[in-house]
Amino acid sequence: MASHRLLPLAVAVMFNTACSLSPPAAPLTLEPPALASTSALLEQGQHFGLDNNPLTPDDHILAMTPDMRYFVGEQVPAALSEQARLRYLVDALIRPSQLGLEYAPGVTLTATETFDERRGDCLSLSALFVAMAREAKLNVYFNEVSVPPSWEMLSDNSSAIYKHINAVAVIDGKPQVIDFSVDIYDYRYPQKQVDDDIAAAQYYSNLGVKQLNDGDPATAYAYFRRALHLGPEEAYIWGNLGVLLRREGLLDEAEVAFRKALSLDPEEAAALSNLARLYRSEGRRDEARALEAVIAERQRSNPFWHYSRSRAAFERGDFDEALTSIHRAIRLNREEYRFYQFAAVIYRRQGNDKKYEEYGLRAAQAKFASQQHTP
Incomplete structure (x- = not known):
């Protein structure tokens, strides 16, 4: 991948080498679930009092309002060069006398909501930037960054992992990273371009986790199902769905979700930990011990x-x-x-x-x- 330069006006830089972030993983041998079993996980609407429409909700995370278009037109003169337009836009977004965006972990919003509230998490701020940068006729895309795992305990028996995302502007063929999350990003982390659907999938997954924490399992399920419709290969979302299903007492379905996550990414830490807990709670001691041994080895080297x-x-x-x-x-x-x-x-x-x-x-x-x- 091409070198990524952090735009000086944007925000901060930090973190580690790829080799130190990826210690040799303990082997994981786990049978992937059958396709029919996996598909059935997205057809559990009746349990939650919902229909089985995977297209709802649709929050249009990159939608622009007239006020947002006016802001771009006023702050980013169209006659400027691409590099100048980029600098003018970032400056307008972060300068306190203008929009004055603030990084707010855990606050996941659409681009429109972020513009109105002037704060949001990494995804929210990146979505606002991407929407406005495209309005300014700049070539930009979402950039997923593999930061070290951050375990958040949802309860004593389950955990979730959040992802980090920022944006990249390509100016004269050179990528420039735009990251509004202080002390999160470092250019040495593995990263990759992702399309808008994957960014939207992360948005819905984040909201699903929030609804899960807030005790609204039906809405959480709707968000996770929508996320997986957009990003069916995103292992962490299957893992988050597994947490919800386990909370609802759907233990067989939760196992399928965790195994699906691990079939997509054997190093998905939250899914591995949650599956081990599930096996332990069901008295499946040998299966639990096998996974716990893998977890312990990975933890020692992390x-x-x-x-x-x-x-x-x-x-x-x-x-x-x-x-x-x-x-x-x-x-x-x-x-x-x-x-x-x-x-x-x-x-x-x-x-x-x-x-x-x-x-x-x-x-x-x-x-x-x-x-x-x-x-």
């Missing part, structure tokens, strides 16, 4: 897993365990500045000023080094 354990220990007040875990993360990945940064936080909490200053300096050095290598 620096971000140790980082998450360190943060959890810190929140419990177990600072010795927090230090042990963060140093394991550092040994596995010596380039991630946030690991040193968090070690400094722990040392400061312990009153160790010397170590606090040492790791604060190392964090600054690692961050500077990563930025110097931006193409």
